[in-house]
Amino acid sequence: MSGFTWHGGRLAEARAAYGGEEWIDLSTGISPLTWPGIDDVSTDWRCLPDPRDLAEMEAAAAAHFGVDPDHVCTLPGSEMGLRLLGRMLDMPARWLVPSYRTHGEVFARGRPMVEGEEAPREAVALLLANPNNPDGRLIPPARLLEWLEGLEQAGGWLIVDEAYADAVPSCSLAGAVGDRRRLILLRSFGKFFGLAGVRLGFLVGPRAIVAAARRILGEWPVSTAAVAFGRAAYRDRAWIGDAIGLLEERAGLLDALLARHGLAARGECPLFRLVEVEDGSALFDRLARKAILTRPFEENRRWLRLGLPGGAAEWERLDRALADG
Template sequence: MSGFTWHGGRLAEAQALYGGEDWIDLSTGISPIVWPGVETVSVDWRALPEPDGLSALEEAAAAHFGVDPAFVCTLPGSEMGLRLVGRLLDLPGRWLVPSYRTHGEIFASGQPVRDGGEALDAKVALLLANPNNPDGRIIAPPLLRHWLQRLERAGGWLVVDEAYADVVPQCSLAGEVNDARRLVLLRSFGKFFGLAGVRLGFLVGPRAIVAQARRMMGEWPVSAAAIAFGTAAYRNREWMADAIMLLKDRAARLDGVLMGHGLEARGECPLFRLVEVEDGFALFDRLARAAILTRPFEENARWLRIGLPGDERAFERLDRALGHG
């Protein structure tokens, strides 16, 4: 069971353990609505990525985030950016919990905190996710701006993992990024566009930090495919707007299904919900026996995170499996 508690995925492991082939993977926070352009964008696999192509990607991403491209550095996934930030800032860390396990791994020293206010008057880097994982909590931007001001006065930094901010754009602090602020954001491509395998992300921060990150990433930080898909997808504003609305509708549908079985859904991120039950591992097991993979948690055996079903058939199967207990 320990493998399933580390992060989402591991579908092949679940199939080997429980049998069956027609599985529904609800263990991740990856959107089930896949950007359709992936089927039509052509990639030249024979040539190295061109600098102009990388610049075009960063311009498209920056326009979507609402920042100047000079504040954006392309990464092979946002987790790489988090690990870079830990080295670049070279400060003791404080990371808001519960959240990603990897948040505690990026600093040479530090400690978790339950309230960001505990870290505001020290020269530290405070790291949090907004929207958060696994509980979908959103910290309002005015409060984050207050925390940023307090950290800046103490010589610290605020680092916000905005991997899910595309689906709740109003929570982003991108508008605060400039050379005078001690603020770094990490953005993910794959979660919102349903293309986690592309491994594409971005560091957004002051130009001095971006320049250091670019030197560490080197000439070719991502593949030609990541550049091609990312550039085209970020330019597809109409699809993004439609996807946000559709994800909200499906999240409301998921809330209704869970409520119908006496489960109270927690979270404001449309891509997943967290439920608390008497035995999260037992519910995980029951759903797995119905070939539905979800995400249990070693640190809290009462929790189970359930991702967003991709279609009507998946909703119906989840509904039936929850009712057969």
Template sequence: MTGFTFHGGRLAEAMAHFGTGDDRWIDLSTGINPHGWPGADRLAVDWQALPDAGGLDNLEATAAAFFGADPDHVCAVPGTEIGLRMLGDIVPGPSIHAWPSYGTHGEMIAGSRAASPADLDRERAGTVILANPNNPDGTMIPPATLLDWLNAPRDAASWLVVDEAFADVLPAISVAGHVHDTRRLIVFRSFGKFFGLAGLRLGFVLGPREVIAQYRRRLGSWPLSAAALAIGAAAYRDAEWITATRTGLADQAAALHALLARHGLRVTGDCPLFRLIEVDDAAALFERLGRASILTRPFDYNPRWLRLGLPASEEGLHRLDKALADG
């Protein structure tokens, strides 16, 4: 199962590995909202025109309002994966990254050292990179704690980099509103996870204006598609859908949690978009669910962990229930 342990969403590989069978595949491997923002199909996009600069300004201003940040400190990028990897050129090492977490965090700055989240507050030299909530265990660090780290005496060349890919479901933990020219704080936000439109490839970097200017120079004139500009701005303005979705995701996560508990599976990490379980042989459970056309996320660095995203429907929840019972 090695090919499935770096990123979720490898559905084509899963179909080749397990066979297609008669059942429609259920992808629980990504931690992405299975109920995407419903307005995308209603928006008219001019595919013949180059993306409009005014549209980019509008998107960034709308997103900034959603994040509680100043638009001058917000830059849209074609997915946070690209934004994170660009940072290594803008903020070179040394650095330390929380582990376990996203594999990208250990690759974005050459020579970055891994450390447990509990050890990060003792670091005073080098840039600190972490996710909040963390992936894959959902661990959350209170904003006040992060700001204490930021304000503690540190090496003059060090930054605090916070990947808030899952923060849209838990906005109270965000430090995006604290980004300022006087703080060595950089925050990343993802659009695709909460809004369920990961294929749009839209994300944001928030930082001091000197950092934002460097991103803009590297990204050039048309960093995003016209579709990303239109869909992103409209979705961030849909306050009614956002409020209802936060409530709905919490309810669906509770239902998944209860199902796992009924099967004696111990949840060791959680977020409204996923549950992390610990079992004796995660590889065997991954394979068993795969044979039932259900894709989950294993981890090569911990053979006891398996992460499950939210099923999109009651039918999906029932199929997961049955697959777990059939073991």
């Protein structure tokens, strides 16, 4: 189980352990609604990424986030931004749990915040995800801004991993980013647009932090294809609006499907749900034997996270697999 509890998307490992070819991957929380324009974007693989194209893509992303392009730095995936900040800030940290495993690895000095602990008012970096993973909880922006004020007074930073915020735009703190704020956001392209393999993300923060990150990453932080996909997708406002509505609708359908099988869903992020059962590892194994990959957790063996199925056939297979207990 150790590999499957580390992160999602280990289909080759699942096939080796359980057999089968036609797997349904519900382990990652990546949207099943893949942005359809990808097939219409042409890429010249012979050319290096053009700085002007990169700037246009950052402008399109910035408009989507609601910030000035000067506050946006392109990353080869948002996880790279997390690890980069650990080196750039070089200070003690606190991080909320449960959350991404990466959060506990980013800073050399620090500790997780215990349940019920108040937000720090000291010179530390407070790292959290909103929406959170794996439980899908949302922290109201007003509360985060209160935490930010306390951290700023002490010389600390608030770092918010908004990898899933495209699906819940009302939770984003992008409107609070500024040169006088000690606030840094990380955004992900692949989760909402269903294109995780593009490996595209963004750091959003004060221009001094953005400039420092750009110097470290260099002139070509991502591929020509990532630039082309990001530029076109972030400009597709109609699809983005439709996708947000459809994801909310499908999350409701997943809640209902799970409830029919006695499973109470937790979370407010429409891209995945967390269930708590007597033995999450056993449920993971039962679904895996039906070639359905989900996400178990080493830190809590009662948990299992499920992403959204794709087409009707995947919904029917999940329904049958849960019924076959």
